[in-house]
Amino acid sequence: MLQKIGIETLKQVTKRYARKQNRWVKNRFLSRPGPSVPPVYGLEVSDVSKWDESVLEPALGIVQSFIQGHKPTAAPIKMPYSETENKRSYHMCDFCDRIIIGDREWAAHTKSKSHLHQLKKRRRLDSDAVNTIESQSISPDRDKELKEKGSPGQSDQELKPSI
Secondary structure (H helix, E strand, O other): OOHHHHHHHHHHHHHHHHHHHHHHHHHHHHHHOOOOOOOOOOOOOOOOOHHHHHHHOOOOHHHHHHHHOOOOOOOOOOOOOOOOOOOOOOEEOOOOEEEEEHHHHHHHOOOOHHHHHHHHHHHHHHHHHHHHHHHHOOHHHHHHHHHHOOOOOOOOOHHOOOO
């Protein structure tokens, strides 16, 4: 019983780790490719019974091609690329005080955790400043009351004329 639970838990953790690795590879190598990013090749791994012909042999072929300095027969994975994207566009993020070059990099930055944190922080500071200004401003009716009564710091005894 304990062994079955352990096996199931190990399977869950392994699947979670594999998904995390796939996301990392996609984000690091495919979403924002650069000059130093190596090509990524996809292999069909869904059928374990065909492991040798669908995974091992193609992987060895790709590695051998790189070792020999040839181009592999398999095509690398490419993310869809928009022709309207500019790789050299210049963006300045006032919130994070950073310069971002490239439309794809800018889109990734605006969705990043650090940018969203800075944006939230700036909004909070702005709303605090507005609340402070609003609390300091006095309405005309309140101003009239204060003139009739005297300044807010004066007591009733100070307002009465001394005899």
